[in-house]
Amino acid sequence: MTDGQENRLEAGRESAGTLGPTGSARSMEPLRSSGTTDPEGRTGVGQRSVLEVEHLVKQYPGADVPVLNDISFRIPKGKVFVVLGPSGSGKSTLLRTIAGLEPIQGGRILLDGRTVESGDASKGVRAPRGNRVSGTRSTDLRTRIGMVFQSYDLFPNKTVLDNVTMAPVLVQKRSRDEARKEALELLDRVGLADRKDAWPNELSGGQRQRVAICRALILHPEIMLFDEVTAALDPEMVREVLQVILELADQGLTMMIVTHEMAFARGIADHIVLLDRGSLVEESDDPERFFTDPATERARQFLSTFTYERRRGDGVGEQAHQAGQGNV
Amino acid sequence: MHGVEILLQPGVFPRLFSGLWVTVWIAGISVILSIPVGLLVGWLMTIRNGLVRAVMRVYLDFIRIMPQLALLFIAFYGFARAFDWNLDATGACVLVFVLWGGAELGDLVRGALESIPRSQYESAYVLGLDSWQTFRRIILPQAFRRMLPASVNLATRIVKTTSLAALLGVIEVIKVGQQIIDANRFLYPQATLWIYGVIFFMYFFICWPLSLVARHLEKRWAHD
Numbered sequence: 076m077t078d079g080q081e082n083r084l085e086a087g088r089e090s091a092g093t094l095g096p097t098g099s100a101r102s103m104e105p106l107r108s109s110g111t112t113d114p115e116g117r118t119g120v121g122q123r124s125v126l127e128v129e130h131l132v133k134q135y136p137g138a139d140v141p142v143l144n145d146i147s148f149r150i151p152k153g154k155v156f157v158v159l160g161p162s163g164s165g166k167s168t169l170l171r172t173i174a175g176l177e178p179i180q181g182g183r184i185l186l187d188g189r190t191v192e193s194g195d196a197s198k199g200v201r202a203p204r205g206n207r208v209s210g211t212r213s214t215d216l217r218t219r220i221g222m223v224f225q226s227y228d229l230f231p232n233k234t235v236l237d238n239v240t241m242a243p244v245l246v247q248k249r250s251r252d253e254a255r256k257e258a259l260e261l262l263d264r265v266g267l268a269d270r271k272d273a274w275p276n277e278l279s280g281g282q283r284q285r286v287a288i289c290r291a292l293i294l295h296p297e298i299m300l301f302d303e304v305t306a307a308l309d310p311e312m313v314r315e316v317l318q319v320i321l322e323l324a325d326q327g328l329t330m331m332i333v334t335h336e337m338a339f340a341r342g343i344a345d346h347i348v349l350l351d352r353g354s355l356v357e358e359s360d361d362p363e364r365f366f367t368d369p370a371t372e373r374a375r376q377f378l379s380t381f382t383y384e385r386r387r388g389d390g391v392g393e394q395a396h397q398a399g400q401g402n403v
Numbered sequence: 404m405h406g407v408e409i410l411l412q413p414g415v416f417p418r419l420f421s422g423l424w425v426t427v428w429i430a431g432i433s434v435i436l437s438i439p440v441g442l443l444v445g446w447l448m449t450i451r452n453g454l455v456r457a458v459m460r461v462y463l464d465f466i467r468i469m470p471q472l473a474l475l476f477i478a479f480y481g482f483a484r485a486f487d488w489n490l491d492a493t494g495a496c497v498l499v500f501v502l503w504g505g506a507e508l509g510d511l512v513r514g515a516l517e518s519i520p521r522s523q524y525e526s527a528y529v530l531g532l533d534s535w536q537t538f539r540r541i542i543l544p545q546a547f548r549r550m551l552p553a554s555v556n557l558a559t560r561i562v563k564t565t566s567l568a569a570l571l572g573v574i575e576v577i578k579v580g581q582q583i584i585d586a587n588r589f590l591y592p593q594a595t596l597w598i599y600g601v602i603f604f605m606y607f608f609i610c611w612p613l614s615l616v617a618r619h620l621e622k623r624w625a626h627d
Contacts (some may be wrong), residue, residue, distance in 0.1 A: 172531050206521040208528040219532040228526040232544040241540070246531035288502070290530065 124149040125187060125298050125329045126173065132181030132194055133165070133172050133353075141180070142168045144353040150298065150346070153327040157340045157362070160350035161377060164331040169226075169350065170300045173211040173331070174222045191216060196242060214246050221296030225303045227283040228245040229275040229290070235262070247294065254293070263288040265319050273354045281312030285319055298329045305336060319341075336379050341366050349374050406593025409438040410601065415583055418596075422579030423605050429493060429575065429610075430562040433500035437561070440505030459509070466506040472567050474499045479571050492571035504561050511553050515546035550623040555617035566613020576602055 133143040152180040181194035265285040344362040359365040479495035527537040569578040
């Protein structure tokens with residue numbers, strides 16, 4: 076690791092309260108609109124935050140630049156927080172750090188006002204061997220943050236019902252009967268009660284993803300993280316999954332959603348942010364406004380990659396240029 | 404086709420079966436003991452400690468490179484005598500086959516464990532399962548399924564390799580066959596074909612059920 080990198084890491088870690096040398100004013104700007112944080116990490120705004128992230132820095136060992144650089148935000152209880160951004164911007168990594176799957180090198184993550192992870196520049200220098208997860212969170216803490224992955228990742232050696240009841244029985248020590256009962260209720264809610272004895276490989280992608288949502292919900296997490304949950308699905312199956320997530324939002328579940336479905340983001344978000352190259356470049360409490368009249372040029376550029384329009388006559392080059400940049 | 408009468412001689416089949424029992428006993432005990440050894444070796448091959456992994460690597464390579472016959476001779480004539488172990492020929496065979504089976508199975512276990520995608524570990528992690536629960540309930544069952552065909556293949560190789568035990572003086576089925584052939588060399592000069600033919604089918608009927616069981620289990624576990 077070069078000196079320059081270390082400085083950058085330090086900057087992210089030390090900058091709680093004050094701006095570090097590399098924490099550009101630009102990336103800090105959207106933060107102010109969401110209420111200031113005092114040194115204790117308590118937010119000044121009235122609503123209780125389920126999740127708070129402060130000056131988070133994530134850098135992979137050997138990488139020149141951090142994947143996430145000085146990210147701060149908070150998610151109040153019952154709100155839906157949507158993260159947009161081009162691929163490679165660090166959206167998934169952000170969710171993974173919150174879930175404890177990746178160590179962070181700076182800043183901290185608070186759940187219900189309590190620090191669950193603090194950055195440490197020495198963390199993650201040694202990658203875990205094989206496929207194991209290097210995280211050190213307590214099993215109890217892990218059940219308080221639910222996560223659903225893009226590739227569903229059901230356990231192929233368990234039936235649908237066993238996939239859902241496994242963690243409540245093994246981790247939360249709930250009775251098998253009670254877990255079964257709740258699992259069946261959840262499966263019923265997502266329309267899969269009749270498939271309870273099926274094996275994961277007998278289900279469609281959309282069905283698997285709904286089971287994966289049930290598997291996370293049964294633990295009663297304080298917040299659910301959705302990592303591009305429809306990205307691997309056929310278009311017809313996207314809706315059945317997003318419908319489930321919409322219903323959860325209506326029931327007041329706190330959620331953080333990374334998605335490429337713009338119409339869905341627009342419909343479900345209470346709060347929307349744009350992540351680009353590891354920094355929050357725009358943050359908005361008004362999703363409608365974000366989509367119709369974004370405050371930053373970067374957001375305008377990003378959103379333009381989702382619309383198609385022929386410039387008959389002139390300006391062809393410009394449009395192509397913008398679309399290309401959005402995909403960096 | 405003469406010489407077939409040898410098979411009707413009193414005592415021929417009972418003797419062959421008693422030899423077969425020795426073969427099955429050595430192979431059975433070796434395979435059964437190889438399983439825990441293989442699981443342990445496979446697990447040690449995937450742990451973080453570099454020294455342990457290096458030791459396991461050397462162990463596996465040594466066992467693989469050495470001919471099984473050389474290992475048998477080292478165990479029986481070398482170590483047992485040198486250190487005054489009370490190790491009979493059958494015991495030496497079991498020891499060598501367990502060391503060999505354990506190493507080979509260990510490598511299969513390692514390969515199977517490493518083939519389970521990272522996302523399975525991650526799903527288990529976010530659900531709160533601890534590393535033992537993850538290993539025992541998620542990773543191991545999937546790994547078993549993946550290593551099953553190669554493991555059955557290994558078991559049949561162990562069964563076949565028990566024929567080397569004859570060279571340590573163990574009277575197993577091949578040795579019994581040779582004795583019968585030698586004793587009847589003048590009466591039934593064509594006995595060789597018939598006796599070894601019977602032995603051939605005896606091996607076949609030991610190994611074939613293994614394949615059947617493997618195929619059955621594979622079908623039952625075919626959920627990934």
